[in-house]
Every structure is written in structure tokens, then in C-alpha cells.
Amino acid sequence: MRKKIVKRKTTVIRKSKKSSSVFSGRLLQFSIGLLFVFLVFGIGYHYRDGLAYYFSFKSNHASELETEEKRISDVRNFQVxxxxxxxxxGLDVSEYQGNINWERMDSLENKYPVNFVFxxxxxxxxxxxKGFKDNWLGAKKNKFIRGAxxxxxxxxxxLDQANLFIKTVSLKKGDLPPVLDIEKLPxxxxxxxxxxxxxxxxxxxxxxxxxxxxIYTGEKYYEDFLKEEFGDYLFWIANYNFYREEMDADWLFWQFTEKASVPGxxxxxxxxxxxxxxxxxxxxTIE
Structure with missing residues (x-):
């Protein structure tokens, strides 16, 4: 009589992945945190001069200069x-700056001379x-190189726009060439x-x-619509981006901030x- 062979089932015990997944998650969090620390440290090191200037200025002088001689708020501006x-x-102004004290408007932070104004x-x-007449005369009287x-x-x-400008602006010897400011699409x-x-x-x-x-315009507008077809003209470019600290070689002027403070x-x-x-x-300038 044959013996009945009974096959025993082998139970496979699988090792739990919970501990390994937790370890992987912690490792990922640590790596991201370390990367963030290095990034902050790198940015801080790059802007070390601006940060040092910012904190020393704020701690030593903010109370006495807060009203009229305001500091440049953006550390990047100092870096630039x-x-x-x-x-x-130089600066560019309009009626939005209100009444300007041109006699006091000589420098940024008592360190960087202002030589021209649009x-x-x-x-x-x-x-x-509304402020053009007074600003135009004020700039001339205080010996700024001026432009309109x-x-x-x-x-x-x-045609109407060109004629209005011509009727309004009388350019003299020593003034900068006229500027066309285009920022909007039709x-x-x-x-x-x-x-x-x-x-x-x-x-x-x-x-x-x-x-x-x-021609004045923003950098993207310049690149997308004007650079090729208006290549015969000189450009004044606006770019306030944090990462940009130097102007391109083909820019005549660079408007690098709209958030500066100047005496006056x-x-x-x-x-x-x-x-x-x-x-x-x-x-x-015009001869």
C-alpha cells in the first residue's frame, strides 16, 4: 500500500517595507533641507555686501533718515x-513723483551721483x-542732463501723438534725444x-x-516685437528681475529698479x- 505523500506548503515571510520607506522619506527630506540651506547660504554670500549695507544702514540711520532721505529698499539695487x-x-520722473526738490536731488544714498534725468x-x-513744465525747468536749473x-x-x-510731443517739448543744446515709451500691445x-x-x-x-x-520698453517687449525691425534705433530697456545685475552690451540705458529712494x-x-x-x-546729447 502506497503511503500518501503530503506536500507541506512553504510559507514565505515577506520583510516589511515600512522601515525602509520611512528611511527613504527621511533621507529625501534631509536632502531637500540641505539643498535649501546651501541655496540660502549661496544667495546670502552673493549678496553679502548688499546685506551688510542694508542692516548697518537700517540699524544706524533709519530713524533719522526715514522721512526724506530714504534708503534703497532692495538689496539687489545696492548690488547693481x-x-x-x-x-x-540717472532717474526718470513724471507727475507721479509730485513736487520735486531739485536742489536736494543730487545722489542716491549720498554715495552714487545722479547725472541725468528723463x-x-x-x-x-x-x-x-502735469509735472513736466516744472520738472523740465528744475532739471535745467540744477544742471542735470535732461531728456523728455x-x-x-x-x-x-x-501723427497726433508726435505733434503733441513736438508742441510741448523744446529741446536745447545739451539735452538728450527724444524718447518714445512703448509698453502696451494694441x-x-x-x-x-x-x-x-x-x-x-x-x-x-x-x-x-x-x-x-x-526707444524705451521692457526687455520682453523688446525681444519679442522690436529688436529685429527697429534695430537701427538705440534702446532704453526696463528689467527689474532679481537675477539680473548687469546690462546687456546693446542697451543704451537700463532701468533696473522702480523702487529707489532719492533725497528731494x-x-x-x-x-x-x-x-x-x-x-x-x-x-x-543734442549739439
Whole structure:
């Protein structure tokens, strides 16, 4: 009689993955935390001069200079100014700065001389900047190299806009070339029609003042819409990005912040760097 063979089932005991998954999770958290620490340390080291300036200024002087001689609030601004080498610093103002005390507006933080100023003169086809007349005279009286700019409205007639600027602004020897400020895209016309209008404004203004105008715009607007087709013109570019600390070689001016404080102006003001020294700036003025 055969014996019945009974096969025993082998029970496989699987090791729990819980402990290993917990370890992996902690390792990932530690790695992310370490990366964050290195990132913060790297940024802090890169901006060490600006941070040191910021904290020493705030602790030693904030109470006495908080009202009129306000500090530059952004540490990056100080970093940019420290790298400017022999480049020239200037401002641009409009009615939004209110009444400016031009006699006090000589430098940023009593350290960086202000040599030039752009002043908004006109807006669109029918509006004068309320502060233009006083600002234009104030800049001249206090020996700033001055320039005037027009804020272009894409959906308004370019001929009317050019004529308004011409009627408003009388440029003299030593003034900077006229500036066309274009920041918006059209709503009721194509991009090609916008470019036709811009070219018409530039042509009329150039023929009247006998000098090629400068174009002001944001960096993205410049790259996307103007760089190729308006390559014959010099550009004044606005870029406030934290990562950018130097201007491109093909920019004539760089507006690097809109949050600076200057003696003589209540509130924030834009600050610009000219891509050259003071002698080169004077060279591009009207003769």
C-alpha cells in the first residue's frame, strides 16, 4: 500500500517595507533641507555686501533718515550699483513723483551721483504730464542732463501723438534725444499696424529735432516685437528681475529698479544706468 505523500506548503515571510520607506522619506527630506540651506547660504554670500549695507544702514540711520532721505529698499539695487564701475546713474520722473526738490536731488544714498534725468512730457494724443513744465525747468536749473519722453498709446493716432510731443517739448543744446515709451500691445489694431504707427512717430520726431529718437520698453517687449525691425534705433530697456545685475552690451540705458529712494523725492522713483561714462553721455546729447 502506497503511503500518501503530503506536500507541506512553504510559507514565505515577506520583510516589511515600512522601515525602509520611512528611511527613504527621511533621507529625501534631509536632502531637500540641505539643498535649501546651501541655496540660502549661496544667495546670502552673493549678496553679502548688499546685506551688510542694508542692516548697518537700517540699524544706524533709519530713524533719522526715514522721512526724506530714504534708503534703497532692495538689496539687489545696492548690488547693481556697486557693479556699475564708471557708468552713469540717472532717474526718470513724471507727475507721479509730485513736487520735486531739485536742489536736494543730487545722489542716491549720498554715495552714487545722479547725472541725468528723463522727464515725461506727453501721454497719447491729448494729455500733457502735469509735472513736466516744472520738472523740465528744475532739471535745467540744477544742471542735470535732461531728456523728455512720450508715453505712446497704441490705439491712438501716431501723427497726433508726435505733434503733441513736438508742441510741448523744446529741446536745447545739451539735452538728450527724444524718447518714445512703448509698453502696451494694441487692442483694436494688428501688431503690424502698431509698428507702422511707431515708425511714423519716430520719423516725424526725428525730422523735427534732427536727431534719432531713443526707444524705451521692457526687455520682453523688446525681444519679442522690436529688436529685429527697429534695430537701427538705440534702446532704453526696463528689467527689474532679481537675477539680473548687469546690462546687456546693446542697451543704451537700463532701468533696473522702480523702487529707489532719492533725497528731494517723496516715495519711490525709477533708477537708470547709462552704458558709458559721463563724457560718452554728453557725446550723445543734442549739439
Amino acid at each position: 550699483l556697486e557693479k556699475k564701475e564708471d557708468k552713469v546713474i 522727464i515725461r512730457a506727453t501721454v497719447g494724443s491729448d494729455r500733457l504730464d 519722453y512720450h508715453y505712446y498709446r497704441p490705439n491712438e493716432n501716431s 487692442k483694436n489694431q494688428s501688431l503690424s499696424r502698431l509698428k507702422i504707427g511707431l515708425k511714423r512717430w519716430l520719423k516725424i520726431v526725428e525730422e523735427y529735432y534732427k536727431v534719432k529718437p531713443i 523725492i517723496k516715495g519711490n522713483v525709477d533708477v537708470n544706468i547709462y552704458n558709458g561714462d559721463l563724457q560718452q553721455l554728453r557725446y550723445i
